[in-house]
Amino acid sequence: MPSITQVILFTDTDGRARFREDAVSLTEGKPDAALSALMPSGGFQLRQSPVGFRSTFHCTGEPQWVFILQGQMEISLQDGSARVFKPGEHFYSADVLPPGQTFDATVHGHWSRQLGDQPLVTLFVRG
Numbered sequence: 001m002p003s004i005t006q007v008i009l010f011t012d013t014d015g016r017a018r019f020r021e022d023a024v025s026l027t028e029g030k031p032d033a034a035l036s037a038l039m040p041s042g043g044f045q046l047r048q049s050p051v052g053f054r055s056t057f058h059c060t061g062e063p064q065w066v067f068i069l070q071g072q073m074e075i076s077l078q079d080g081s082a083r084v085f086k087p088g089e090h091f092y093s094a095d096v097l098p099p100g101q102t103f104d105a106t107v108h109g110h111w112s113r114q115l116g117d118q119p120l121v122t123l124f125v126r127g
Contacts, residue, residue: 002026002034007083007091009060009075009110017059017077017095017110041065042126049120054113057105063094063127071120074113078106084115092127 003023012018029035042062049071057078066073067090075091076082085091095110097103114120 004036007085009091009093009095011059011095011098011108015098015101015107016079017108019077019081019083019091040127044123044125047120047122047124049114049122051114051117051119053120055111057109057111059097059103059109060093060095063092063096065123065125065127066091066093067123067125069121069123071118072115073120073122074115076111076113078109094127 003025006022006024008020008022009017010020024036026034026036028037046069066085068085068087070087072087073085074082075085083091095108097108101108103109
């Protein structure tokens, strides 16, 4: 059965953001146009970040898919690891603040930045 690799940014049991990869099975459609099952969504937003943009450490407010439409986006974690996403790539951002905890910029979340000479254009689709 065909599948697509889904990169997931999540909050691990120690409260720190991590990356993992899961397969999304393409069980619907036809052999020449395989589809995943229909997934619910809660709306979408487009964002443009200028050349030189860099956020501070933060957690995702609501789990959401992030699709890179233009430019490049780097996501860096507290442990120093990072991934770069290019146009046509995506990830599921679900590194929410653990229940009952107060945000600590030395433990929680990730930061993001625009890379290259093009503004970063992203599509956020709420999960």
